[in-house]
Amino acid sequence: MRGLKGKVAVVTGAAGGIGSAICRRFLEEEVRIVAIDLNADSLKQLAAGLGAGEDRLLCVTTDISDYARVKDAVERGVAKFGKLDILVNNAGWDVASPFLKTEPDLWEKIIDVNLRGPLNLHKAALPHLIAAGGGKVVNVASDAGRVGSSGEAVYSACKGGLISFSKTIARECARDNIRVNVVCPGPTDTALLRSFAGEGEFGQKIYEGLKRSIPLKRLGQPDDMPGLIAFLSSDDANYMTGQVISVSGGLTMNG
Template sequence: MTEQHNADRVALVTGGGRGIGREICLGLARAGRRVAVADLRMPGATQTAATVNTEGGSGRHGGGEPNRAIAVAMDVSDSDSVAQGLLAVVDELGPVEILVNCAGWDELKPFGTTDEAFWDRVIEINYKGPLRTTHGCLPAMIEAGFGRIVNIGSDAGRVGSSGEAVYSGAKGGVIAFTKTIAREVARRGITANAVCPGPTDTPLLEEIASATATSDKIIGAMARAVPMKRIGQPHEVASAVVYLCSEEAGFITGQTLSVSGGLTMA
């Protein structure tokens, strides 16, 4: 397989329209990947794809064509939407060789105040979403003998987080799922790893915090809990993901990497 072909590998990033997902798309594109920006919010996905295409040749390898990105409508909580989105990616870019599951959602609520409708939404997006996309992408990866899967977990899934009981459980499930997939496909040229952000400056964090009466205090408390005494930036998480998606990371699989300023150390 030539270096140019390797550079042209197709990456699918869910939740790529904003926050961490957007930075992952930009980072993968700069590494030379063709990127499918999948998101429920099409304006954000379109903007991310346009930014990649505007940057153009910053990620060229060997004088080849500029990076190419497309925006794809995808609701990871809906199996039909995932299937249709994957068909669109394959049609425009080719089979997915790199999958990053970044789409996520939560609200801060004590567990006793939640109901099954809330549980279902959190689980459908944060846990079953990665199941759906992985199930759809794995066959082509196995056939090609190459694949990189990175699932965005959370430090909440490693140590728990008050007010995020269902989300923490879903992210813990993502971590265990990632390890199991890693074992199942270890001899197929496919790796699967989880990256767990700590508190990170994203639109989702702002939405979660602003839904409470003390949003500034919540974010301040999060920062104080981190040994580095600040919350993370999306590009800091993205850099870890881009590495795990690289050719060089071929002997790293089944791992859980926290990008959290030392909030979780293991």
């Protein structure tokens, strides 16, 4: 992709399935990465698996729902690499259950990770992107935020909120040469989906039902996402902002 070499990116949820795939693609494009995740052991495994030293990959264990910790993580990255060009809000978490069977303490945790976390990252990172003369933000939402998803009411609300927030920031920050776009994965074979579907025969039936409903007849894989995210982070997408793009194998066609 044009213009990625030498850039610096913050990636949240970096040690998860999609996050690690994003980091791998960015390293291939010679992007330096501030990898943020809540799980320190998983970050160590990420660094070992990618074979990247701290000159290319800075791993920071951070709770993204805590603004002070997020601000410190971003500033550590800027101090290490000298600037910030790209923000990828990828972290996500949910527990599948019908809304009336959930309680407010669960709502708060879902909101913390999926909505408050990205707000914190924008607040901490945008001044550095502006100071660098402009940059790219890619927010990983979900098709659940576009069309809803049974058993994921609060998660869907958060992802829908992130989509609307992204469009607003795209408008507010266009004058600062900031582009903000949203990637919405459909059903993707990650730990989150496996926890949603469950194990055993019941879980397998859900998996097979999902695959039958997708025109391309398979679940998304983590490696299906980084190409689009790299594109939206590159100079090839300089005339795109405020866009919401589904990666769902055709399940949620729109246009």
